[in-house]
Amino acid sequence: MPPSPATPPSLSHPAYRPDIDGLRAIAVLSVIIFHASPRWLPGGFVGVDIFFVISGFLISTIMFGSLAGGGFSYAEFYARRIRRIFPGLVLVLIATLAFGWWVLLADEFRQLGKHVLASAGFVANLVLWGEAGYFDTVVETKPLLHLWSLAVEEQFYIFWPLLLTLAWKRQHLLRWMGVAVGLSFLLNVGLVVRHPDAAFYMPFTRVWELGAGAMLAWVAWRRGPGAAPLPGHQLMGAAGLACIVAALGLLDRYKAFPGFWAVLPVLGACLCIAAGPQAWFNRRLLGSRLFVWFGLISYPLYLWHWPLLAYARVLQEGFLDPPRVLRFGALGASVLLAWLTFRFVERPLRRGGRGVVAGLAGAMVVLALVGAAAQLRWLLPRNDDPSIQAIMNASADWVYPEALKPFTFEGQGFERIDGGEREVLLIGDSHVEQYRARALALAERKPDEVSTLLFATRGACPPIPNLIEDRDPICGERLSAALDLVRTPAVKAVVIGGCWGCYFDVDQSPPAASAPPPPDHYYYRDTQGQRHMLRGGDGVDQSIAALGRLLAEIRAMGKTPYLLLNIPVGADFEPRSRLTGNRLERMTAAPVTPMAPLPPSQAALHERLRQLALANGAIPLDPMAGLCRPDGQCVRADGQGDPVYKDATHLRAAYVREAATFLDTALLAPASR
Template identity: 30%
Template sequence: MQGLRNDIQALRGLAVLVVLLYHVQIGGVEAGYLGVDIFFVISGYLITTLVAAGIQRGDFRLADFYLRRAKRLLPAAYLTILLTALLAPWFLNRQELHDFALQVLGSVSFTANMVLWQQTGYFEGASDLKPLLHMWSLSLEEQYYMLLPAALLLLRRSWWKPAVLAALLISLGLCVLGTEYKPVATFYLLPTRAWELLIGSIAALLVTGHAQPERLANAPLLRLLFYPALLTLLVLPFYPVQASHPGPAAFVICLATLLVILRRHAGLEQLRLTRGFARVGDMSYSLYLVHWPIVALIKNAWVGPDGALPLPLRLTALLLAFAAAYPMYRFVEEPLRRAQLRWTAGALAKTAAVSLLLVLIAPLSLYATRSSVDFQQIRKVNFGFDAACDQNAPYTAKPECSSAPHPKVLVWGDSYAMHLLPGLLALPELGGVAQATRSNCGPLLDVGPQRLLNPRPGPVYDREWALQCMEFNRAVLDAIRSSESIKTVVLSSPLSQYTDGTKWINLVAGDAGITAAQPALSQAAKSLLATAAELRAAGKKVVLIAPPPSADFNIGACLERRLSGRIALGGYEGCEVPLDIYRDKRAAVIELLDAVERGGLEVIRFDRFLCGAQSCKTQIDGTMIYRDSGHLSHEGSRLLARQMNWAQHIR
């Protein structure tokens, strides 16, 4: 492409390839998400170069700038959204289709990062099932493009570099703080990600403001750091750092990108390998746009074990991405980018009409595909009484989290305690039920589960969170001790956070203070039995309700797809849980349940009721028992409470 630097196009090609290979999980590119960080620096550099040069020439106009942006970005993006929306009803379940409608609105309005931020959480759908998840980065860039030109127009040229540097440092500082306290918001929002684009902007101002750019490119420091920077770009995506993203790896990859851009190495631009990456870079925008909806739609259709697509499906997604990207680039992106268009009332009206049509497609799909079975209602989140009962602050007894002024039963635990409430409330003989719950925080005294930090976006439970869990449980115990009405305490949790050393570490309070330890069955059993002993010492009866059988696939999604006729790939017969797989996948939890039973703690176990010789049931009399991979549906909870006669164990 004439007028474009080969080395920058090659960087684009590298960035999109590592993102693509990361998403299809091919090639061992474990930190391929860093490709987005490379894109951010490139975008900041190119846009700032364009704006600064135009202002210096005296011919920069905001209207012209936004017209070029619209021609460059909207046609391919709108076509991607349209095609995804047409396919969505065949691939997405009802809740995912509802979320998709909001993702379309966010994509069209350049607020997808904010929409997706709100769709992230423990009870929200998995991020890799959202077909427009990747639009967050494009929305963030567009927000930057809205602010940067106006800022440069308003500021004196002598203030450009100091102002951009100050903004960079402020954004970087917010990012450092945010990854500690608000990791999800930090990942998605402009104030905490702008520093990456601002690094590119600084590079652009250094070049455009330099009397002799060639001398800058040949500065001794740049010559010294160029090859280490290039090696970093090629190697770092293969070596993920166990840290929240954006973190140190993002900072290093952004600096490496900055150094390569500033160096503008003539030899690098002429390499055949560089030219090959540059050709991929030419269609990087189209490839980035189309690849993720393809991956996400296939992942939605996959109902097999472990949530991981088998290699044939991943290869199919990879090939489809390139097959769709080239014609998008060749026949949509390039022709319209070069088209001679002007802002007119007619053009604005057509753009608005197309935008409105896109926004309406997903809601219309929801309406058109409605059925007599409301799967969204069947699979709705089960908070127990209310979302307010999933407490993040230190525990306090809330009136809305109790069915009676003086309840006789208290349910204590995490989301696996929440899903018991519909069933318990269907048993009036219990004499009133109260709820003390916090997601991921099981009812084990003096042990705090801490999710291992990881580079992917999503919830990151750090040391502070684990300490708050321990504090929460102590507050619940104090409330139980002071309550005269509560006679029985029902404990519940999946317990995997106390036995799975691949995803969790635990904080344990002991004589030596609070220390980190690998999850261990012996420690979990000791803590559970100690918790039960404390409750008995307070004069309370204690019952543990075990987690239902599961096997690392989304049972609720599988049932919905089978019953609604949506595309379903893989999976087990009837969406039942094979008994041997359940025993293998949940071996540590099953052993823990056996251990606490031997220690004298009464356990209500679903597997003894649901599992036969070969498999464990996921439906009874046409009722879906599960809403997802392990949580009970509302009706499933009520059905099991009656058929298993929970009341006789709890009263």
């Protein structure tokens, strides 16, 4: 019932349950061990899903008690959230931003500023979702990556109280919670394969996890405080822990997650909570002093551990994994920092009044402004040498798909540049996408001559039928749609390209007898379903033969096939390899010679593919004609010393725009050439 006018609404405080703190301990320890060494606990990331269930349970328990009592106070609710969330978060954001100013380079610090701004506004999940993609920064080096989950929770805390308040007045609380949970779960399952980044980061695909805890809270609240344990509560506790253990051991980062797989940790957490503090496992294990202690510091531990691990990776050359002793040393330091934060920051401020709330909110606003200043380059990092900036400019020099018009074919989203009636379809991976800069330049400079250009591409997806990238199930679907697009009458020419050196220039020497075979996610699958690995097998020969058959098939359709040959790739062409010095001291960019040698294996592959094109009626498009000299030396920097490469395997847009003239024969209408 609504509160009486004489009774100010306030929040109900549920009885403390040590076993829930113990469940928090399992969640946070799983996450930090996974982040330090995924091999030790491949499914440790499900700790976040356990946190979601716990949050939904506790917050909804508070709300049900308040709605049934004096009423729910939004002001008190959010003030309490600020006292709970902001102290540790403000401290970690300050420390992360300060250390980033000292060690990061210009583009890295700018991105950190954007993430500080997003974290202060609790929209980090949406920003990270927008960044996700083939050319996204290595996620292990984003110091605030982990705050996506905190943003999801805070977004839940905005709309969930509104939903419960409205449903409470209409006496249909459980029904509306069930509807929200069901729709969220269906959205999660529907997106996880085709749009995995959206399924992972979107708040609406995570509501069902928090909502599961809320529905459990409703059942517990209706039974009343001090109710007898549920029938079978001992079995529930054991089954819940078994589900969590199964999730930790069976899942890994390559599973389609959350999806159906997330049911395991969510169900496990729900069963553990439903079992109650009287269940043997809850009382003796989750309620033990060690587990409760880790549970009490779980929030600051979660906040601290990832920036320490991320900066440890940043300080390694090439963003390599630090030695194990350093990674677990970082975890030890995060435990110490978490306890200090809990003892001397969180606990004192949690009992503060309105002044503390206003001060914490003001500090978060200031952090947001500093983050915005860093993102806008008004605040520069310590390492801002102009020679480094030239490398950063090259790394960011890429034409994104927003520059092209989107279109859909057979449910797949492609891009286009409108031109004449003749349509040219470009199929491939990011090595075709890198030439969008030339295509756009032709459309601007020769609008009456350029063909309509269709880009059917996806990063890291090889454009050869039955050449499988098993980490990305969308590759096959997109290639199938692209090949159907070839058959449409308007398409007159087809350009096929890829990072041929990445796929085919592989070491075929067998590993030592004592060593496991090298991991490889690319293989050719024959008509009998047998796998032919590119590395250590005959998959390269099988794949190149399939590419030849594809070119011949396109020719037989009456279309003109073009084979886009490979560019030089490797560490010699990586602009960041010029960085010298130490991030903790001073860094500069060393000058390099404008040329670098073409590896003999890449030269042999280049000639093999050229002959393959000619043998199957295709026209070879040769980037090396302009990049490499007859003596095997290839361009890596222009006359001013600026890189012509974006990274070790892609050309930058500024170079492509002017120098990739070898493409013009395919992209312009025949009469204009």
